[in-house]
Amino acid sequence: MSALAETLPLAVSFDFLTAWDFWIGVGVLAGVYGIFTLGLQINVGYTGIINFGQAGFMAMGAYSAIILIVDLGIPTVLALLLSTLITMAAGLLIGISSLRLRADYFAIATIAFAEIIRLTARNARDLTGGNQGTISIELDNDRFYTDGWFEISNWVRDNLLDPIGLGGPEFGSLPLLIMVWSVLAVLVVVLNRLIETPWGRVLRAVREDEDAARALGKNAFSYKLQSLAIAAALGAMSGWMLALSLESVNQDAFEPLFTFIGYGILVLGGLASFAGVMVGSVILWTVLEGMRFLELPLAADKVAALRFVLVGLILILLMAFRPQGIFGKREEMVIGE
Amino acid sequence: MSEGSATAAAVEAPPILELRDVWKHFGGIHAVAGATFSISQGSITALIGPNGAGKTTLFNVVTGFYRADRGSIMYEGSSVFGKSPHAVARLGMVRTFQITKALAAMPVIDNMMLAAPEQPGERLPLLVARPMGWRRREAEVREQALELLSTFDLDGKADDYAGTLSGGQRKLLELARALMAQPRMVLLDEPMAGINPTLGRRLLEHMQDLRANQGVTFLFVEHDMDVVMNHSDEIVVMAQGKVIVQGPPEAVRSDQRVIDAYLGDTSTNDADGDGSAPGGEAGRP
Numbered sequence: 001m002s003a004l005a006e007t008l009p010l011a012v013s014f015d016f017l018t019a020w021d022f023w024i025g026v027g028v029l030a031g032v033y034g035i036f037t038l039g040l041q042i043n044v045g046y047t048g049i050i051n052f053g054q055a056g057f058m059a060m061g062a063y064s065a066i067i068l069i070v071d072l073g074i075p076t077v078l079a080l081l082l083s084t085l086i087t088m089a090a091g092l093l094i095g096i097s098s099l100r101l102r103a104d105y106f107a108i109a110t111i112a113f114a115e116i117i118r119l120t121a122r123n124a125r126d127l128t129g130g131n132q133g134t135i136s137i138e139l140d141n142d143r144f145y146t147d148g149w150f151e152i153s154n155w156v157r158d159n160l161l162d163p164i165g166l167g168g169p170e171f172g173s174l175p176l177l178i179m180v181w182s183v184l185a186v187l188v189v190v191l192n193r194l195i196e197t198p199w200g201r202v203l204r205a206v207r208e209d210e211d212a213a214r215a216l217g218k219n220a221f222s223y224k225l226q227s228l229a230i231a232a233a234l235g236a237m238s239g240w241m242l243a244l245s246l247e248s249v250n251q252d253a254f255e256p257l258f259t260f261i262g263y264g265i266l267v268l269g270g271l272a273s274f275a276g277v278m279v280g281s282v283i284l285w286t287v288l289e290g291m292r293f294l295e296l297p298l299a300a301d302k303v304a305a306l307r308f309v310l311v312g313l314i315l316i317l318l319m320a321f322r323p324q325g326i327f328g329k330r331e332e333m334v335i336g337e
Numbered sequence: 338m339s340e341g342s343a344t345a346a347a348v349e350a351p352p353i354l355e356l357r358d359v360w361k362h363f364g365g366i367h368a369v370a371g372a373t374f375s376i377s378q379g380s381i382t383a384l385i386g387p388n389g390a391g392k393t394t395l396f397n398v399v400t401g402f403y404r405a406d407r408g409s410i411m412y413e414g415s416s417v418f419g420k421s422p423h424a425v426a427r428l429g430m431v432r433t434f435q436i437t438k439a440l441a442a443m444p445v446i447d448n449m450m451l452a453a454p455e456q457p458g459e460r461l462p463l464l465v466a467r468p469m470g471w472r473r474r475e476a477e478v479r480e481q482a483l484e485l486l487s488t489f490d491l492d493g494k495a496d497d498y499a500g501t502l503s504g505g506q507r508k509l510l511e512l513a514r515a516l517m518a519q520p521r522m523v524l525l526d527e528p529m530a531g532i533n534p535t536l537g538r539r540l541l542e543h544m545q546d547l548r549a550n551q552g553v554t555f556l557f558v559e560h561d562m563d564v565v566m567n568h569s570d571e572i573v574v575m576a577q578g579k580v581i582v583q584g585p586p587e588a589v590r591s592d593q594r595v596i597d598a599y600l601g602d603t604s605t606n607d608a609d610g611d612g613s614a615p616g617g618e619a620g621r622p
Contacts, residue, residue, distance in 0.1 A: 198450075198458035198471060205440055205451050212438035215400065216452045216518055217426035218459070226461065331498045332442040 016293040020170045024177050026282070026289045028245050031180035034281040036238035037262045038187055038274060039231030044263075045271040046195060047227040048207035050107040053094070054235050054262055056114025059254035060087040061236025062243040063121055066134050069145040071127075076148025084236045091232025095225040111256055122251040133250035134243075149244050153179075173245065180241050187234070188274045195274075203227060261288075264311060268318060270328025279326055287311060350378040352411075353522055353554045354399070354430075359408030361391075361398050368394040369405070370578030376522075376571075381548055381555045383565040386575035387599055392558045393435055395575070396524055400432045401425040413521070427454065429521035433528065435558075439507040441500030445491060448499050448510060449482035450475070452517035482517060488543070489513045505532035512540060516547070525557035529564055541568050566590060574598065 016022045036058055043051040065083035068074045074082065098109040121128045129136040138144045153175035161167050166174055194200055202223055205213040210220045243249045261284065269280025291307040298306070324330040352375040361369040369391045376382050384392050397403040399410060401422040410418045417425050426432075431452075440448050456478065457463040458471025486492040489509045494502060499510060508528060515523055529537045541564065547553040559565050565572060565586070572589040574582040576598035582589055589595055 194464075197464055198456045198475060199461055199464050201443075201447055201451050202459050204443055204447075208440045208442055209438045211402065211422070211434070212440060213451075214402075214422035215426055215432050215434070215438075216514070217423050217431075217454060218451075219421075219423045331500060 014293075016290070021173070022289070024171065024173045026285050027177045028173055028180055029289065030278075030281040030285040031177065031184050032238050032241045032245065033258075033262060033265060033285065034184050034278050035180070035187060035234055035241065036258075037265045037269075037277045037281060038184075038191060039234035039238075040259075040262050040266050041272070041274060041277050042191065042203075042227050042234070043231045044266060045273070046200070046203050046207055047224055048103075048210075049099070049224055049227060050103055051110050051228065051231055052107045052256070052259055053110030053112075053114035054231065055254045055256060055259040056110070056117040057087050057091060057232045057235025058239035058242065058258070059114070059117045059121060059251070060090055060232075061239030062249050062253075063117075063128055063134075063239075064236075065240040066137075066145045066243060066249060067127060069148065070134070070138055070141050070143050073143065076145075080237075080240050083240060084233050087232045087236035087239075088229045091229045092225060095228040099221060099224050099228065111259070114254070114256060114259065118251050118254045121254070128249075128251070131250065133248045135248040138248070146244060146247050149176075176241075176245055180245075183237065183241070184278065188278060191274050264315060267315060267325055270325025272329060272332045273325070273327035276325055276327030283314075284311065287314065350380065352376060353378040353413055354556070355409075355411040356395075356399070357409040357411075359395070359398060359410060360406040361394055361403055362406060367578050369398060372408075372575065372578065372580050374573050374580045374583050376554060376556055379548060379552045379554055380570045381544060381568065382557070382571040382573060383569040384556060384558045384573045384575065385560070385565055385599070389577075390575040390598075391578040392575055393526060394578075396432060396526055396558065399425075400430065400524060426518065429519070430524070431515045431518045431520035431522075432524040433508075433511045433515055433526055435526040435530070437504070437507040437511050439499040439502065439510050441498065443499060444496050445486065445499050445502070445510060446479070446482055446495040448514050449486060449517050450478050452514045453478040453481065454519055478517075485513050485516060489539070505536040508532050509536060509540060512543070516553075520553060522554040522556070525555065527558050527560065529559055529561050537564070544568070 036054060039057070040051060040054055043049045061083050064086045065079050068079035068082055069076055072079075094110065094113050098106050098113075101109060122130055124130070125132075125136075127137070128134060129138075134145065156175040156178070157167050157171075161171060161174060195203070202213065202218050205216075205218065206220045206223050213220050213223075242253060246253065265277060265280040265284050267280075268284055269276025269278070287310060288307050291303070291310060294303060294306075296303055296306070318325065324332075355375040357373050359369055359372045360367065372391070372395060384395070386392055394403065398405045399417070401417065401420050401424065404419055408418070410416065412425075412428060412430055417428065417430070420428075440451070443451075453474075456471060456474050457467060458475060464471060483492060483495060486495055489512070491502075491506060491510060491513065494506070499507065502510060508531070512523075512525065512528065515525075528540055532540070544555050544557075545568070548555065557569075567586075569586060572582075572584065572586055573580055574589060574592075574595050581594050581598055582592050584592070
């Protein structure tokens with residue numbers, strides 16, 4: 001491999017592909033953004049509402065959990081639950097105020113909401129640590145939001161992973177990976193079943209033709225609201241999982257870009273498929289993270305930009321050869337009608 | 338004209354739907370301008386009139402898709418004015434659309450089962466709390482749906498996506514789906530448009546059957562005069578947002594005002610002095 005690399009004008013090393021920590025890192029990100037994108041799938045793939053504010057729900061979940069743990073000293077598990085409920089409430093609020101807008105205006109309202117959350121987090125320094133990140137409020141309070149999680153994760157490492165030889169430093173994030181993917185797997189199973197119930201049937205009817213659903217006695221608005229609240233909850237969960245993996249949170253992590261990475265995953269995996277979200281997320285994050293290891297004769301920021309050029313290329317090829325995505329059904333492509 | 342021995346039964350039945358002086362405007366245009374009429378329980382009534390007469394707007398107003406500016410809309414003795422579409426549908430008044438709204442990316446059977454009322458599984462709390470309850474209802478509903486599909490000769494298509502049906506089959510599906518909602522009154526917007534005569538005849542037979550066996554009331558918009566004259570008990574004629582004539586087919590057929598309005602000819606013969614005659618609002622589109 002290395003001999004070959006030396007002969008190429010662009011030195012490319014694929015050694016990272018055999019490194020445990022690379023794959024664990026990709027796995028955590030893929031899992032976190034998988035949960036994030038399940039929310040988009042419920043909204044876009046099953047209800048037909050365009051939510052561009054998922055990063056805002058993610059930010060709310062992360063920040064509210066951190067504030068509850070660090071400032072108020074609430075136990076971790078309870079704080080995670082509360083932060084999810086708070087974010088759902090925010091989802092309902094934005095839904096009630098904006099879901100009556102036409103689909104494209106609603107999309108704009110949601111991205112505005114997400115930016116309000118992010119910019120508030122940037123400026124409310126006492127609450128969130130501002131640009132320095134949550135580490136500053138953690139130091140002030142002498143309490144770290146990851147403490148509760150590390151107790152659990154250390155226990156898992158010592159009692160479950162170490163005995164089978166997976167306790168080394170390169171496996172540091174393995175407990176998190178296990179937690180994230182367990183949650184993702186359970187969510188995919190639950191959502192798959194939910195969508196097959198009469199409730200899910202109404203949701204799909206609203207996706208296709210709101211007026212037809214209303215003419216048959218279904219309160220379309222209520223279902224859109226429920227869909228958005230579920231997406232908010234999923235966004236919040238992905239938010240606090242991201243926070244656990246980053247170990248200090250800064251508003252950069254909630255740029256609108258991440259919502260659109262979610263849409264990339266959605267398109268890649270296919271609309272109206274939860275399994276597609278899992279697969280799409282693994283592919284996209286493997287590409288995005290793998291590109292970091294390309295040694296190109298370019299400045300670092302140009303290499304970073306190149307990651308998205310490649311993602312764009314993949315999406316273009318996908319649109320050309322398989323527009324419904326990997327797992328999507330061509331018959332159920334109804335967005336844009 | 339004998340005021341309809343043929344329709345005596347229908348006329349004497351209590352009204353299921355009563356409109357009094359209903360108005361609806363869009364900007365400066367009065368799409369519905371003081372419409373008044375009533376529909377008898379168990380009747381089949383045709384709503385006719387030239388394009389732009391306000392028929393579809395009236396449907397939208399009655400079923401809650403548009404909110405009327407003013408007037409009274411009574412259904413089964415209580416007001417449905419200002420109610421939302423889903424609330425109106427739950428009262429047993431179900432409509433179809435001029436451009437069919439078959440849910441194309443859903444299988445035919447799901448289209449049907451969607452319409453069934455009283456499915457506790459459509460509410461998240463009940464879905465979790467009483468899993469047996471909604472499953473039992475689901476089995477019932479599936480059976481009803483398959484039965485109804487077979488009467489419309491669509492049972493072979495149950496598992497196909499509704500998008501694969503022909504235009505005529507979609508019309509039938511939309512009617513079948515409306516019937517799944519167990520309506521007491523059905524409003525059909527141009528049910529015959531775009532479907533072949535055989536399917537059309539079957540659709541009309543179904544209407545007659547449902548009226549005879551279940552007392553379902555029908556109000557339908559239609560342009561095919563053969564269908565209107567031969568298959569309705571009553572005809573409501575609209576022009577320029579108003580109801581100009583209501584009566585049995587024999588009476589309506591020979592009414593000069595209807596002939597004028599439907600021919601779109603308001604200049605030559607407006608001498609009958611009837612205030613409700615067309616031409617009152619000059620320059621309306």
